[in-house]
Amino acid sequence: MSAATEGGATASLADPVVTIEDFSVDYLGAMTAHAVRNINLTLGRGEILGLAGESGCGKSTLAYGITRLLRPPALITSGRASFHPREGGTVDLSTLRGKQLRAFRWDKISMVFQGAMNSLNPVINIQAQLEDIFITHRPRMSRRDRVRTSGDLLERVGVERSRLKSFPHELSGGMRQRVMIAMAMALGPQVMIMDEPTTALDVVVQREILDEVTRLRAELGFAVLFITHDLPLLLEISDRIAVMKAGEIVELGAARNLYTAPRxxxxxxxxxxxxxxxxxxxxxxxxxxxxxxxxxxxxxxx
Structure with a gap:
């Protein structure tokens, strides 16, 4: 929460990578639930933006809405989310369909899902699961390059290359979480959404994961939307923090300001x-x- 960090956050807003405008999501039913209400938010390029709030406030619903992963009875009722690639231009995410949307999701915006530690396929080894990303999104990549790149990814997140042949049950919880982060960064996305990535991990492993995320952000330059109910955790790693309650952003500001002078x-x-x-x-x-x-x-x- 240094002054330099605050200055970096301000500077990054001049170069946004994702903008969310008047974004609302309802869950339809006998009684409609207004899960996300008129959210306006900007994620700067290279920024770590924390999204904090109690369980059920709409944090994950917002993330799923941005990435078009919502399923009925969820319905986006207003607004839009836009992506601004480094190459220039603007992509309205609501206009993406079919193969175009499938190709966009992991290539430009990736996601570490809530409960990701248990998201790995238990009957397929880590190498096969990492290679599947390249087979799907980089079909012209040779098998040798896929294996080499998969090993490089593991080493980048602090897991030995020899673990490529391991199955998920042979890894600790922290190692499985690191594998999920490696998968999310496999294609060099410009945005990584992390939904409760340290849940169910002990505090020592949490610290290691947070250090890795901070280091990788600095090294690779991607932006992070970090979602959690753990506000102290966000105060340590975020440039800015948005506090969410009952589907609305009730406060947004630099991490230091939010801690020392909450409004x-x-x-x-x-x-x-x-x-x-x-x-x-x-x-x-x-x-x-x-x-x-x-x-x-x-x-x-x-």
């Missing part, structure tokens, strides 16, 4: 809800320094 009452409650690491309420950031602002907020309630 919305819901953001303040969310910040105050995390347990302390040192015994002081609100002291959840891994600095060992209590947050006086949050302590004063608690005293006002007494």
């Amino acid at each position: 919305n009452d819901y953001t303040k409650r969310l910040l105050a809800s995390f347990p302390s690491l040192t015994g002081e309420r609100g002291d959840f950031i891994r600095t060992g320094v209590a947050d006086i602002r949050l302590t004063e907020t608690d005293q006002e309630k007494v």
